[in-house]
Amino acid sequence: MKDWKSHFSFTKQERSGIFFLLALVVVLQLGYWWLANRPAATIPTIVVNEEGQRWVDSLKAAQQKDSARVFLVNPNYLSDYRAYVLGISAEALSRIQAYRNNGKYFNDAAGFQEVAQLPDSTWQQVKPLLKFPKIFKRGQKVKVASSDNGVRVKKDINTATEAELSKVRGIGEVLSKRIVKFRTSLGGFLDDAQVRETFGLEPEVADRLLQVFKVVDAPQIKKVLINQASAGQLAANPYIRYQDARKIVALRDSLGRISNWSEITAIPGFPKERIARIQLYLSLD
Numbered sequence: 061m062k063d064w065k066s067h068f069s070f071t072k073q074e075r076s077g078i079f080f081l082l083a084l085v086v087v088l089q090l091g092y093w094w095l096a097n098r099p100a101a102t103i104p105t106i107v108v109n110e111e112g113q114r115w116v117d118s119l120k121a122a123q124q125k126d127s128a129r130v131f132l133v134n135p136n137y138l139s140d141y142r143a144y145v146l147g148i149s150a151e152a153l154s155r156i157q158a159y160r161n162n163g164k165y166f167n168d169a170a171g172f173q174e175v176a177q178l179p180d181s182t183w184q185q186v187k188p189l190l191k192f193p194k195i196f197k198r199g200q201k202v203k204v205a206s207s208d209n210g211v212r213v214k215k216d217i218n219t220a221t222e223a224e225l226s227k228v229r230g231i232g233e234v235l236s237k238r239i240v241k242f243r244t245s246l247g248g249f250l251d252d253a254q255v256r257e258t259f260g261l262e263p264e265v266a267d268r269l270l271q272v273f274k275v276v277d278a279p280q281i282k283k284v285l286i287n288q289a290s291a292g293q294l295a296a297n298p299y300i301r302y303q304d305a306r307k308i309v310a311l312r313d314s315l316g317r318i319s320n321w322s323e324i325t326a327i328p329g330f331p332k333e334r335i336a337r338i339q340l341y342l343s344l345d
Contacts, residue, residue, distance in 0.1 A: 230265035248279030
């Protein structure tokens with residue numbers, strides 16, 4: 061058996077290596093201790109003066125105002141799109157439009173609900189968003205203003221220029237362009253109610269516009285054949301979104317032919333409230 065001391069005898073070169081290794085371990089330990097105990101980095105403090113603070117407060121107030129903004133709707137001029145946004149069903153919208161087509165106006169919430177017959181859950185959401193005019197009594201038929209000779213002649217909205225439209229108070233260059241652009245996309249307005257569907261046209265401004273203009277000569281619309289048209293041709297109509305056009309084509313391909321409008325309104329997610337407008341431009345024949 062070898063002497064145990066032989067295990068602890070090193071050459072000069074080995075002793076130097078051991079010393080270097082121990083020194084390296086000590087340095088690493090010191091470095092770890094320093095990193096663990098060094099003071100945290102100081103975050104600079106931003107000092108806002110009084111004027112800057114007022115500016116920040118104004119931004120916060122504006123943001124809160126925008127988030128709380130409520131858009132009111134005059135139910136006497138309820139478009140298909142606004143009814144859809146409010147969650148009003150196609151059946152309720154038909155009752156509302158039938159009441160209005162009789163020349164009557166809504167002037168209070170009770171009268172509107174009596175005609176619309178909305179479910180309680182829908183009514184509680186819709187009621188705070190309704191804005192009623194003060195100039196009409198409930199169920200009152202509106203008399204058309206006339207000139208001295210008893211006849212008031214209105215200009216044709218389908219031939220009105222942007223310059224003529226912009227003369228109406230509340231309609232500037234932007235709105236007049238939108239009206240003409242919307243009219244062109246439809247191929248012309250078929251009834252006065254379509255004018256109100258122009259994006260950004262408020263009911264009060266539309267009232268003033270339709271005191272001067274109306275649909276005199278409705279255009280002869282060449283209806284698109286729904287059983288032959290492509291998705292792109294169907295989506296060319298402003299009332300049909302492209303995704304809905306694709307659903308119509310897919311339904312047609314699966315059935316071979318669409319024979320009833322109820323087949324279209326049964327498509328999941330299809331905007332049923334627009335079907336009355338869509339029927340003006342599409343044909344099942």
